[in-house]
Amino acid sequence: MNLGSFIREVNSTCPLVATHINADPDALASVVLVDLILRERYGLRSTIFIPQGPSRLSKRALKALNLPVKVQEELTAEFDSVIVVDTSTSKLLGDLADKIMEKAVMVIDHHIPPGDLVSISKASLIREEIATVSLVLQLEEFSSISIPPNIATLAVLGIIYDSRRFSRATPVSLNTVARLMLDGANYENALKLFSMVEEDLSSRIAKLKGAQRASIVRFGSYLVTVTHVGSHEALVARTLVSMGADLAFVIGGKDELRISSRARNSFVEKTGIDLGKFMRDLERYLEGKGGGHLTAGGFNGKGDPQEAMRVIMRLLEEALF
Structure with missing residues (x-):
């Protein structure tokens, strides 16, 4: 071409x-x-x-x-x-x-x-x-x-x-x-x-705040974290996975809703969850567009962060059980 x-x-x-x-x-x-x-x-x-x-x-x-x-x-x-x-x-x-x-x-x-x-x-x-x-x-x-x-x-x-x-x-x-x-x-x-x-001061602050605010939810043997930050959502999601989470969702944005997700390869292989598809599925419940790959996904749109967290947890529970 x-x-x-x-x-x-x-x-x-x-x-x-x-x-x-x-x-x-x-x-x-x-x-x-x-x-x-x-x-x-x-x-x-x-x-x-x-x-x-x-x-x-x-x-x-x-x-x-x-x-x-x-x-x-x-x-x-x-x-x-x-x-x-x-x-x-x-x-x-x-x-x-x-x-x-x-x-x-x-x-x-x-x-x-x-x-x-x-x-x-x-x-x-x-x-x-x-x-x-x-x-x-x-x-x-x-x-x-x-x-x-x-x-x-x-x-x-x-x-x-x-x-x-x-x-x-x-x-x-x-x-x-x-x-x-x-x-x-x-x-x-x-x-x-x-x-x-990784070395930028604002990104280091975002990682620390993301970890401090993170909620940890256990789905069987899997650890899922959900947190919110003002910026660096993807970096914080990667950091939470490196710290031990199997799957991480990080919500950010002020006038907009941004969601970044990351997962371990082993989690995706064992559960069959495709984060790109998972983030596209959010479009049925939240205003915006999602997509990505097997172990990394993102969503951009509008909406209430708390409602987004509830939707994510509900869809995740449906996917795992």
């Missing part, structure tokens, strides 16, 4: 490259790589749109790697097509959600099953993989485009982030990292950037 076929089919001259709210390193690297193709191969000036901006770690990576990427956090640009990466769900696109249905759309995403955008897209590359970066780099254009070392390092960071420092991997993800290192990616720098989120 290549971007050129899509661009020519829809006769696009000002494409928009978009990803989900609060873009993590994989999402950020994916939009940067797509933008690279559009500029280097087709001479197009695209606009990168990230609703609510990149995540804290992504912002640090841009600064550390000296990548002056211009990002719109509120959609003001004119565009005639949209290339969406690392999500296929319109509700995760912020201001773009209400406008995207009127445009020609291409979707590249590693989340399975796909969301509502696939049904309206002119082209799509949807495949379960560790990171969307691996799918973007399978586009034909990269056979003839040189990737700058700082962008290659960002892409490696994206894979490290989504693989949880390679606690899970596939041949494609490992081959992608090897290819990026041949392009000049600095693996050690990518690891250092990944560890920065």
Whole structure:
């Protein structure tokens, strides 16, 4: 698959490259790589749109790697097509959600099953993989485009982030990292950037508060924790699992509802619970959109955190008993 076929089919001259709210390193690297193709191969000036901006770690990576990427956090640009990466769900696109249905759309995403955008897209590359970066780099254009070392390092960071420092991997993800290192990616720098989120003062406070506020519920031999924090939900969920929980749910957000979940591989293997599906099931009871993978899921929407906790516990009890 290549971007050129899509661009020519829809006769696009000002494409928009978009990803989900609060873009993590994989999402950020994916939009940067797509933008690279559009500029280097087709001479197009695209606009990168990230609703609510990149995540804290992504912002640090841009600064550390000296990548002056211009990002719109509120959609003001004119565009005639949209290339969406690392999500296929319109509700995760912020201001773009209400406008995207009127445009020609291409979707590249590693989340399975796909969301509502696939049904309206002119082209799509949807495949379960560790990171969307691996799918973007399978586009034909990269056979003839040189990737700058700082962008290659960002892409490696994206894979490290989504693989949880390679606690899970596939041949494609490992081959992608090897290819990026041949392009000049600095693996050690990518690891250092990944560890920065662990050392940040606000993230350390979030982990401590999350642990302090956590409720522990025992389901047979499994330990499930539920807690709430103001930020760093995914990090806190990973921390609770590393501390001994089999499954962790962390609820955050002020004007919005954000839920992050993480589970041990052994818990998923023994119970058959798929956190991506579990978070999508929340859509039946809470306003918003959920998704993810077997051992990691997320939900973004609106609602009362206490009600969200009750719904989670009820669905979990139904799934386990």
